[in-house]
Amino acid sequence: MTTTTYLIIAAAVLVFIVIFQIAKASEYVSVLKGEETSRKQNNRINGFMLLGFMIVGFIAVYYCNKLLYKTTLFPQGSASVEGEKFDEMFMITTAVTGLVFVITQFLLFFFAWKYQEKEGRKAFYFPHNNKLELVWTVVPAIFLTVLVVFGLRFWFRITSDAPKGALEVEIVGKQFGWMMRYPGKDKIFGKTYFRVISDANSNPFGQIFEDNEELKLKADPTNFDDVVTTQTMYIVKGRPVKLIIGSRDVIHDVGLNHFRLKMDAVPGIPTTLWFTPKYTTKEMKERTGNPNFVYEIACDQMCGNGHYSMKGIIEVVTQEEFDIWMAKQKPNYYLAFPDKDPSAIKPAADSTAAVTAADKNAVAINK
Amino acid sequence: MSNETSHVHSSTVSVPHETHHEVHHGHHHETFLTKYVFSQDHKTIAKQFLITGMFWALLGGLFSVIFRLQLGFPDAKFPWMEALLGEWAKGGQLQAEAYYALVTMHGTVLVFFVLTAGLSGTFSNFLIPLQVGARDMASPFMNMLSYWFFFIASVVMLSSLFVQTGPFSGGWTAYPPLSALGEASPGSKVGMDLWLVSMALFVVSSLLGGLNYIATVLNMRTKGMSMTRMPLTIWAFFFTAVLGVLSFPVLFSGFILLIFDRHFGTSFYLSDIYINGQALPNEGGSAILYQHLFWFLGHPEVYIILLPAMGMASEILSVNSRKPIFGYMAMIGSLFAITILAFLVWAHHMFVTGLNPFLGAFFVLLTLLIAVPSAIKVFNWLTTIWRGNIRFTPAMLFALGFVSLFISGGLTGIFLGNSALDIQLHDTYFVIAHFHIVMGVASMFGMFAGIYHWYPKMYGRYLNNTLGYIHFWITMVGAYLIFWPMHYEGLAGMPRRYYKYDIWESFKQFGELNKFISIVAIIVFLVQILFIFNFFYSIWKGRKVTTQNPWGANTLEWTTPINPGHGNWDGEIPEVHRWAYDYGKDGQDHIAQTVPVGANESKH
Numbered sequence: 001m002t003t004t005t006y007l008i009i010a011a012a013v014l015v016f017i018v019i020f021q022i023a024k025a026s027e028y029v030s031v032l033k034g035e036e037t038s039r040k041q042n043n044r045i046n047g048f049m050l051l052g053f054m055i056v057g058f059i060a061v062y063y064c065n066k067l068l069y070k071t072t073l074f075p076q077g078s079a080s081v082e083g084e085k086f087d088e089m090f091m092i093t094t095a096v097t098g099l100v101f102v103i104t105q106f107l108l109f110f111f112a113w114k115y116q117e118k119e120g121r122k123a124f125y126f127p128h129n130n131k132l133e134l135v136w137t138v139v140p141a142i143f144l145t146v147l148v149v150f151g152l153r154f155w156f157r158i159t160s161d162a163p164k165g166a167l168e169v170e171i172v173g174k175q176f177g178w179m180m181r182y183p184g185k186d187k188i189f190g191k192t193y194f195r196v197i198s199d200a201n202s203n204p205f206g207q208i209f210e211d212n213e214e215l216k217l218k219a220d221p222t223n224f225d226d227v228v229t230t231q232t233m234y235i236v237k238g239r240p241v242k243l244i245i246g247s248r249d250v251i252h253d254v255g256l257n258h259f260r261l262k263m264d265a266v267p268g269i270p271t272t273l274w275f276t277p278k279y280t281t282k283e284m285k286e287r288t289g290n291p292n293f294v295y296e297i298a299c300d301q302m303c304g305n306g307h308y309s310m311k312g313i314i315e316v317v318t319q320e321e322f323d324i325w326m327a328k329q330k331p332n333y334y335l336a337f338p339d340k341d342p343s344a345i346k347p348a349a350d351s352t353a354a355v356t357a358a359d360k361n362a363v364a365i366n367k
Numbered sequence: 368m369s370n371e372t373s374h375v376h377s378s379t380v381s382v383p384h385e386t387h388h389e390v391h392h393g394h395h396h397e398t399f400l401t402k403y404v405f406s407q408d409h410k411t412i413a414k415q416f417l418i419t420g421m422f423w424a425l426l427g428g429l430f431s432v433i434f435r436l437q438l439g440f441p442d443a444k445f446p447w448m449e450a451l452l453g454e455w456a457k458g459g460q461l462q463a464e465a466y467y468a469l470v471t472m473h474g475t476v477l478v479f480f481v482l483t484a485g486l487s488g489t490f491s492n493f494l495i496p497l498q499v500g501a502r503d504m505a506s507p508f509m510n511m512l513s514y515w516f517f518f519i520a521s522v523v524m525l526s527s528l529f530v531q532t533g534p535f536s537g538g539w540t541a542y543p544p545l546s547a548l549g550e551a552s553p554g555s556k557v558g559m560d561l562w563l564v565s566m567a568l569f570v571v572s573s574l575l576g577g578l579n580y581i582a583t584v585l586n587m588r589t590k591g592m593s594m595t596r597m598p599l600t601i602w603a604f605f606f607t608a609v610l611g612v613l614s615f616p617v618l619f620s621g622f623i624l625l626i627f628d629r630h631f632g633t634s635f636y637l638s639d640i641y642i643n644g645q646a647l648p649n650e651g652g653s654a655i656l657y658q659h660l661f662w663f664l665g666h667p668e669v670y671i672i673l674l675p676a677m678g679m680a681s682e683i684l685s686v687n688s689r690k691p692i693f694g695y696m697a698m699i700g701s702l703f704a705i706t707i708l709a710f711l712v713w714a715h716h717m718f719v720t721g722l723n724p725f726l727g728a729f730f731v732l733l734t735l736l737i738a739v740p741s742a743i744k745v746f747n748w749l750t751t752i753w754r755g756n757i758r759f760t761p762a763m764l765f766a767l768g769f770v771s772l773f774i775s776g777g778l779t780g781i782f783l784g785n786s787a788l789d790i791q792l793h794d795t796y797f798v799i800a801h802f803h804i805v806m807g808v809a810s811m812f813g814m815f816a817g818i819y820h821w822y823p824k825m826y827g828r829y830l831n832n833t834l835g836y837i838h839f840w841i842t843m844v845g846a847y848l849i850f851w852p853m854h855y856e857g858l859a860g861m862p863r864r865y866y867k868y869d870i871w872e873s874f875k876q877f878g879e880l881n882k883f884i885s886i887v888a889i890i891v892f893l894v895q896i897l898f899i900f901n902f903f904y905s906i907w908k909g910r911k912v913t914t915q916n917p918w919g920a921n922t923l924e925w926t927t928p929i930n931p932g933h934g935n936w937d938g939e940i941p942e943v944h945r946w947a948y949d950y951g952k953d954g955q956d957h958i959a960q961t962v963p964v965g966a967n968e969s970k971h
Contacts, residue, residue, distance in 0.1 A: 005447050012893065016897065019837065020834070020897075022833065023834040023837070023901075027831055043758060046759035046764060047759060049840065050764075053844070057847065064851060064855070065855075069855070072855055072859045073858060073860060074858065086790075089787055090782070093781060093782055096781075097778040097781055100774075101774065101775065104745055104746075104774050105771060105774060107753075108748075108749060108752075108771055108774070111749060111752045111753050112757060112759075112767055115752060115753065115754055115755045115756065115757050116757050117689075117758050121756045122756065123688060123689040123690040123756040124690065124753075125690070125950075125951045125952050125953075126691070126693060126750070126753075126754065127691040127692075127694075128693060128694045128695065128696065129693075129694075132750070136742060136743060136746040140738060144736070144738055144739065147735065147781065148731060148735050148785070150787075151786065152728050152732075152787070154787040155728065155731070155786045155790075156724060156728070158787070159724035174641075175551065175642070194639040194640070194646050195646045206641070248639075248640070249544065249548075249551060249640055250542075250543075250544045250545040250551050250642075251544070251545065253794065255860065255862060257791070257860025258860075258873075260791045261790055261791065262793060263719050263790075264720045264721060266720065267638060267639050267640050268638030268650075268651075268653070268654070269653065269654070269721060270721075271721030272721075290872075292872055294872055296871060296873050298860065298862050298873070300794040300862045301542075302467075302537055302538040302542070304537070304545060304551055304552045305464045305467055305536065305552055307865065307866070308463070308864075308868070309870060311871065
């Protein structure tokens with residue numbers, strides 16, 4: 001231990017002793033003064049402090065908002081079309097609850113101060129009043145009904161099926177990172193089975209590439225064009241994207257704060273989520289004035305000791321940029337079976353072939 | 368409402384079991400062991416719960432101070448931390464593994480050991496017999512067992528801190544597969560087994576206690592103490608016990624299945640798992656099943672924590688306002704409504720698990736419905752202090768603080784209960800702020816209020832008032848300073864349970880704020896030590912209570928001797944003639960429950 005630690009401890013003990021001595025002395029004083037007198041004195045002080053706490057508290061709430069509002073996600077707006085509703089809903093709820101907050105906190109502290117014990121004051125015997133009680137049962141009920149109705153309309157919208165033509169991406173969590181899979185040209189995700197997962201053989205999703213007698217599996221040819229990436233997901237501005245979410249080990253959560261959504265990744269039970277990105281990553285850099293801005297996927301479900309580092313990136317790009325990027329990707333099948341890769345067999349023709357394939361793909365997507 | 372019924376005052380009638388007790392009373396041969404250790408006196412058991420709870424609160428609070436140091440000062444080195452924690456703080460830097468272990472233990476300990484056992488264990492035990500007019504619990508022996516099961520649970524949990532792979536570190540909710548697989552985290556090895564054993568023992572303790580509370584309230588009320596004459600404290604403890612008895616067994620079943628999955632190769636919660644380069648044999652289980660079982664207790668648990676605080680705040684607000692509680696029947700009704708609804712909202716913790724959205728809609732509706740009885744309670748408390756003649760004892764200040772915090776934290780529940788908002792706010796610091804204010808700090812305030820108010824009955828002495836005021840004001844201001852800004856971190860999407868945030872472009876702007884929160888948290892923690900010092904000092908050195916009824920209260924506990932023995936009343940148990948809230952009636956300051964209704968007394 002360093003000397004500073006000792007000094008801090010010594011100072012803390014000293015402060016304790018001083019406070020305690022003051023407290024003890026004030027008790028003796030109060031006994032001398034008479035309990036009645038000291039109680040009244042305490043009452044006045046605390047009544048005043050309650051009122052002061054309220055006034056300073058309200059100012060502090062205002063100041064805190066002024067100071068911290070800019071650190072929240074609201075100034076930059078929702079990065080997804082659906083998320084706009086979240087912001088709207090949040091503001092409505094804040095307005096309603098804010099009003100209740102101010103009124104009830106004001107009454108609480110104001111009454112406490114106003115009705116503190118005074119010579120000659122008689123407490124008002126007021127055990128119940130049915131009319132009053134009915135009012136404050138019904139009024140909150142009405143407000144809540146409104147919030148429920150608004151909330152559920154939005155809820156059903158975002159949890160409904162993704163629009164037709166949405167880009168589909170599978171995202172799977174593992175301790176501690178994310179993997180993505182695109183369905184490729186045929187727009188069908190090939191079947192997977194967790195027992196054929198093999199990181200060593202470049203098959204992190206467990207795509208069924210081959211027949212397997214032992215596990216009674218048949219190869220799924222729709223797997224052959226599926227593209228697998230890690231950490232970074234590319235999606236398209238203005239085009240709805242549907243995420244099919246899974247996990248390989250424990251529960252994770254795809255937290256998409258800028259898009260105002262999140263969904264758990266549960267092993268064995270796929271979940272889904274869809275949204276429509278509004279701004280490309282580049283546009284967001286300008287909107288936020290932060291040249292380092294990135295859309296981050298934050299794991300929001302405790303998943304082990306590396307939970308805090310389980311980060312993914314989303315790149316929102318234009319359709320053109322997406323097509324170019326996609327064209328550069330090699331289906332995972334060729335990574336798992338390099339000998340089947342046509343580009344490996346015929347190295348001369350690879351680049352042109354890939355581009356034409358990608359162009360066709362882009363046309364298909366744009367249709 | 369209670370005193371309009373006619374009554375026959377007859378002091379010669381006494382219930383048979385009372386006389387039975389009477390014979391033995393005073394003839395017990397009490398040794399140190401039977402009086403202070405294996406005591407069957409509900410008052411001693413209450414103190415055992417309280418002091419064990421305080422031990423855990425201190426430890427749980429210390430855990431939070433250590434992980435708050437990590438959050439506030441992620442780059443600093445604390446050599447003393449290495450001296451204290453060894454490997455866990457290599458080079459004075461808290462390791463991620465230790466951070467998660469501390470976070471998990473903080474949650475488990477505070478929720479179960481402090482705010483369940485320490486709160487309802489203490490005050491249900493202490494107040495139920497005293498306020499309903501019973502000599503002891505229905506089964507004093509079971510009551511004693513309840514404490515000792517809690518004690519063993521405590522020992523087991525404490526021992527898990529010292530195993531080599533560390534205590535459980537997967538969060539207090541212990542979701543599988545993380546909690547089921549030792550491969551997933553070192554904390555999920557033997558630490559998790561100890562956690563489960565400890566929690567199972569804790570459930571046993573809760574059930575023994577809860578059944579006793581229910582039996583006592585229903586069967587052991589003194590003559591004239593009809594259910595609608597009981598103080599609201601008793602109603603609150605009663606509903607708390609009902610909640611516990613009906614929901615803890617479900618949690619227990621969830622734990623049993625988890626133990627099976629861990630050790631006996633079953634697949635209740637496990638399916639399709641590939642971990643450490645290996646596919647596990649389990650197929651067909653559902654990790655979500657555990658969450659249903661857990662939250663079927665987990666949500667009622669929130670009210671198990673909160674209801675006792677509500678009950679005690681109601682009583683203390685009324686006594687110190689010198690005014691009856693407003694809307695007594697509505698208060699009981701809202702407690703009842705909360706109890707029922709508490710069982711019907713558990714899945715609001717699971718909106719983002721892939722729960723069927725249609726099912727989710729019902730949980731939204733039922734969750735927001737809870738705001739109605741909660742609002743009734745708040746408005747009734749406000750009306751209770753309106754036009755009162757308020758005395759600001761430390762207990763009263765804590766009760767007022769409780770109401771303030773309950774409002775602040777309750778309102779953010781309206782955000783989180785709405786699935787459309789939860790889908791963004793879930794598992795962010797917004798949630799941390801919400802439940803710490805409404806469940807953590809508010810219930811703590813209820814507990815403090817109760818301790819300051821009933822301390823004279825517990826020990827025949829007062830706590831030091833000045834220290835009480837210092838304790839209140841710093842804790843009140845500190846609680847808001849710690850948790851209010853966290854809402855903003857949540858609105859930036861900052862996830863909970865992160866060891867550090869420096870690699871995140873989206874969350875790293877809060878470095879200064881985290882530092883500020885950590886400093887305030889440390890100050891608030893130190894003030895709690897001051898309170899604990901006050902508590903123990905005053906047991907022996909506090910100002911002595913000289914009057915039987917120092918607060919001028921109506922309830923029965925103040926008709927006992929200043930230092931009641933086992934059996935509570937020296938003579939016969941008093942008879943009750945009215946409700947507990949005749950304050951300021953007909954120009955009289957207060958009319959105790961034992962006073963017969965006068966001929967000319969006004970009705971209300």
